[in-house]
Amino acid sequence: NSKVIQTPRYLVKGQGQKAKMRCIPEKGHPVVFWYQQNKNNEFKFLINFQNQEVLQQIDMTEKRFSAECPSNSPCSLEIQSSEAGDSALYLCASSLWTGGSQNTLYFGAGTRLSVL
Amino acid sequence: GQQVQQSPASLVLQEGENAELQCNFSTSLNSMQWFYQRPGGSLVSLFYNPSGTKHSGRLTSTTVIKERRSSLHISSSQTTDSGTYLCAWSNYNVLYFGSGTKLTVEP
Numbered sequence: 272n273s274k275v276i277q278t279p280r281y282l283v284k285g286q287g288q289k290a291k292m293r294c295i296p297e298k299g300h301p302v303v304f305w306y307q308q309n310k311n312n313e314f315k316f317l318i319n320f321q322n323q324e325v326l327q328q329i330d331m332t333e334k335r336f337s338a339e340c341p342s343n344s345p346c347s348l349e350i351q352s353s354e355a356g357d358s359a360l361y362l363c364a365s366s367l368w369t370g371g372s373q374n375t376l377y378f379g380a381g382t383r384l385s386v387l
Numbered sequence: 388g389q390q391v392q393q394s395p396a397s398l399v400l401q402e403g404e405n406a407e408l409q410c411n412f413s414t415s416l417n418s419m420q421w422f423y424q425r426p427g428g429s430l431v432s433l434f435y436n437p438s439g440t441k442h443s444g445r446l447t448s449t450t451v452i453k454e455r456r457s458s459l460h461i462s463s464s465q466t467t468d469s470g471t472y473l474c475a476w477s478n479y480n481v482l483y484f485g486s487g488t489k490l491t492v493e494p
Contacts, residue, residue: 273432
């Protein structure tokens with residue numbers, strides 16, 4: 272069973288407000304991912320980290336999101352100015368992957384964001 | 388365009404029936420994983436199966452890389468199997484998900 276912990280489970284924000292969610296990866300997993308799942312079940316990769324460094328991120332994340340994975344603290348994903356289209360389930364996952372073929376991801380339960 | 392396609396989109400079974408879920412991908416990707424998503428949202432990894440056949444209880448996953456497809460077989464379905472089944476292919480370190488198969492198993 273996954274031990275990735277995400278908080279809060281639910282988040283309600285008004286348009287233009289900041290929305291921040293946190294993730295504690297499985298112990299010993301150096302790689303952390305954030306995905307967005309919309310109401311149509313479509314997943315969008317947002318950003319991933321290896322330890323504290325960003326590996327990859329999409330353009331939207333770079334412009335509108337703030338994400339970090341500090342050592343000895345939870346990882347976080349923050350939308351600077353929430354939009355209605357940001358309403359989605361935000362899933363955090365962690366992995367042991369550091370370049371080899373094994374890439375099993377373990378997901379948290381997600382933070383469901385509603386932007387009113 | 389959509390790189391990962393799953394079929395069927397939804398499936399309704401009577402308890403005890405078998406299910407075959409399909410996943411096809413359009414580009415060369417180097418590994419794949421099947422997930423089960425509970426109605427509440429959390430994802431559970433079922434198989435990491437980049438090639439060949441793997442078994443876990445009533446579940447069997449078969450991946451044929453050169454044909455760019457993978458299948459998930461559920462035998463003797465139970466009501467607790469209800470939920471969404473997602474396949475995901477990865478290109479190095481990013482997973483590309485299909486839109487899922489919503490399975491409903493009725494008693």
